[in-house]
Amino acid sequence: xxxxxxxxxxxxxxxxxxxxxxxxxxxxxxxxxxxxxxxxxxxxxxxxxxxxxxxxxxxxxxxxxxxxxxxxxxxxxxxxxxxxxxxxxxxxxxxxxxxxxxxxxxxxxxxxxxxxxxxxxxxxxxxxxxxxxxxxxxxxxxxxxxxxxxxxxxxxxxxxxxxxxxxxxxxxxxxxxxxxxxxxxxxxxxxxxxxxxxxxxxxx
Numbered sequence: 001x002x003x004x005x006x007x008x009x010x011x012x013x014x015x016x017x018x019x020x021x022x023x024x025x026x027x028x029x030x031x032x033x034x035x036x037x038x039x040x041x042x043x044x045x046x047x048x049x050x051x052x053x054x055x056x057x058x059x060x061x062x063x064x065x066x067x068x069x070x071x072x073x074x075x076x077x078x079x080x081x082x083x084x085x086x087x088x089x090x091x092x093x094x095x096x097x098x099x100x101x102x103x104x105x106x107x108x109x110x111x112x113x114x115x116x117x118x119x120x121x122x123x124x125x126x127x128x129x130x131x132x133x134x135x136x137x138x139x140x141x142x143x144x145x146x147x148x149x150x151x152x153x154x155x156x157x158x159x160x161x162x163x164x165x166x167x168x169x170x171x172x173x174x175x176x177x178x179x180x181x182x183x184x185x186x187x188x189x190x191x192x193x194x195x196x197x198x199x200x201x202x203x204x
Contacts, residue, residue, distance in 0.1 A: 002107075005030075005077055008029060009077035010075065011080060012071075012076040017038070017084070019047065019048030022034040022048065033059065034048060034059060035062050035069065066081075066094045069101055079101060079108045081108075081113070085110045087147070095162060096162060105201065105202065105204060107200065107201050108199070111198075114149045114195065116191060119153070121193075164201075165200060166199070171195075180192045
């Protein structure tokens with residue numbers, strides 16, 4: 001994930017949730033900084049205090065929107081959106097902020113955000129989630145319009161807008177995972193999401 005980024009580097013963990021990624025980065029010898037809007041003790045930044053016992057020094061946590069970060073330019077060696085980029089309301093603004101905070105030559109990584117070959121599949125997935133939430137809770141889901149998923153077209157738009165290039169990594173999850181699209185097609189279901197790693201370097 002951070003190939004070529006030396007230990008001790010400053011890593012911006014965007015949409016950090018309970019700080020799990022920052023904890024793992026700290027254990028690996030990096031200097032993470034966790035950012036999220038949610039600060040409760042269950043699944044927000046407040047829960048990061050539980051890692052204190054296992055670390056020589058607690059990593060810093062900041063409450064902020066990922067599209068409006070409270071940091072000066074080029075403070076970090078890398079920025080990571082781990083299972084969080086699809087919650088952005090404006091993906092270009094959020095990516096631009098991450099790039100602003102990263103040093104020249106540093107990288108921005110998007111991981112664990114669903115990707116679909118077809119825009120329609122992504123819209124269908126969001127509709128299914130809204131319907132499931134309504135059935136479970138008896139009320140509509142949050143009205144904030146989030147990204148929700150990636151497509152090749154959305155990735156190209158970000159490349160054009162920010163003059164970057166995505167390096168796409170396709171992890172191997174096993175044969176069963178590879179067969180998911182075929183199984184979904186045979187059962188008349190929408191295409192399943194895929195999860196890839198997207199890495200862009202900041203040009204000096």
